[in-house]
Amino acid sequence: MTPPLDISRRQFLTASAVTAGAALLAGCSPAATASGTQTLQFWHLLSGGDGVIMSSLLDGVNKAQDAYRIRPTVLAWGTPYYTKLAMAAAGGRAPDVAVMHATRVLGWAPGGLLDAWDLDRLAELGVDERTFPKPIWQKGEVDGEHLSIALDAHPFVLMYNTDICEKAGVLDSDGQLMRASTPEEFLDLVTAVAEASEGHGLSYGYLGDGAQMWRLFYTLYAQHGTEMKLPEGGEAEIDTDVAVESLTYMQTLLDGKLAAKQSDYGTAVAEFSTGKSGLFLTGVWELRTMQDAGIPFDVAPIPPIFGTPAAYADSHSFVLPHQTRPNEQRRDLTYQFVADMLKGSFDWATAGHIPAYLPVTESPEYQDLLPQAHYAEAATYVVYDPPAWFTGSGSNFQSEFGAAAQPALLSGSDPAAAIERFTSRVNRFLSQPNPADPEGSRS
Known part of the structure; x- marks a missing residue:
């Protein structure tokens, strides 16, 4: 490997x-x-x-x-x-x-x-x-x-089309998106927006993009109030129950109505920027894109639906x-x-x-x-990514998560098996020395 x-x-x-x-x-x-x-x-x-x-x-x-x-x-x-x-x-x-x-x-x-x-x-x-x-x-x-x-x-955030969300009745008295506080409340919110949208309620592109899958997954994982630990030379400390619940929730969103079951990042950007969807899970770096598109939109933190405020960044x-x-x-x-x-x-x-x-x-x-x-x-x-020499933006760590998670998101297959695959790959990373470490290079 x-x-x-x-x-x-x-x-x-x-x-x-x-x-x-x-x-x-x-x-x-x-x-x-x-x-x-x-x-x-x-x-x-x-x-x-x-x-x-x-x-x-x-x-x-x-x-x-x-x-x-x-x-x-x-x-x-x-x-x-x-x-x-x-x-x-x-x-x-x-x-x-x-x-x-x-x-x-x-x-x-x-x-x-x-x-x-x-x-x-x-x-x-x-x-x-x-x-x-x-x-x-x-x-x-x-x-x-x-x-x-x-x-x-x-950070990873939630953009929303204010016209569509007003039509869906999910804006508060200040004209901002109502903040869901449970997984069920967020599903209800997305469902209402989907009914008011020409396309999907939620745009989320992930196909072939491990970083996109990881950003949402680790946001949801951290909202459970836990973190992954990747001890050098040891084995990954991943709360399997929390990981499975987080990936299962992503499957629930990608049902073909709330969000497209098969969508790459570019398609998701296009869907939201042309006013065909009311919500968009993305990074703050797309702010200028949406401003240039001229659509009526605002941005909110991803709601803490699993109890703990957290946003991957x-x-x-x-x-x-x-x-x-x-x-x-x-x-x-x-x-x-x-x-x-x-x-x-x-x-x-x-x-x-x-x-x-x-x-x-x-x-x-x-x-x-x-x-x-x-x-x-x-x-x-x-x-942030759990600290380890092999994690971080643009790393193969995020790509490996995508390789493990994408089949489950596409087909609805067992999320527990996907988490097991990911954990196995992380453990292989942990067994390898850091190439930048002089001590590791002699091992």
């Missing part, structure tokens, strides 16, 4: 050795302008609408001061990005700062591919645990060190790729850059993401930003 990482251990070690020399040469290039302004190298993986807004934010911080200038490098999302960043970090002369998904950080920690953030240094700039929602701040800590600082949270986070001999002046300016980005992240919310910096989301201006303010509470109860 192929190790569930972007590259194999042998490929990683070989490529790292080759890249180290190139990285050292790259680090010798001038890093300051004639005026004394330091140039900071910043790698990220944001493209499309996110990329446009990120460029605008970078232009803003560049123009606001003369101490540093950001030189961004944009690489393809997923495997290409993480592979190149890992190899640059292994060479010891990586960019000054980079963006990673918070869920991918743990896999890098054992190999020393990331430098820890100095929390005292950040606190002097107005960035500390008091300025972040608790789960988002805590996600940045690995083995007692803070390895990432979140720019945002981008990830975070775009700032990391310090390892540098063998960091330039302390540029390192100081890197801290300043991150603080500037956090404090100026209001416009990042226009992409749909929830800014992680509380002074932004608690500001009067943000409360007037709609529909973003209607789902901002989700940042206080986001849940």
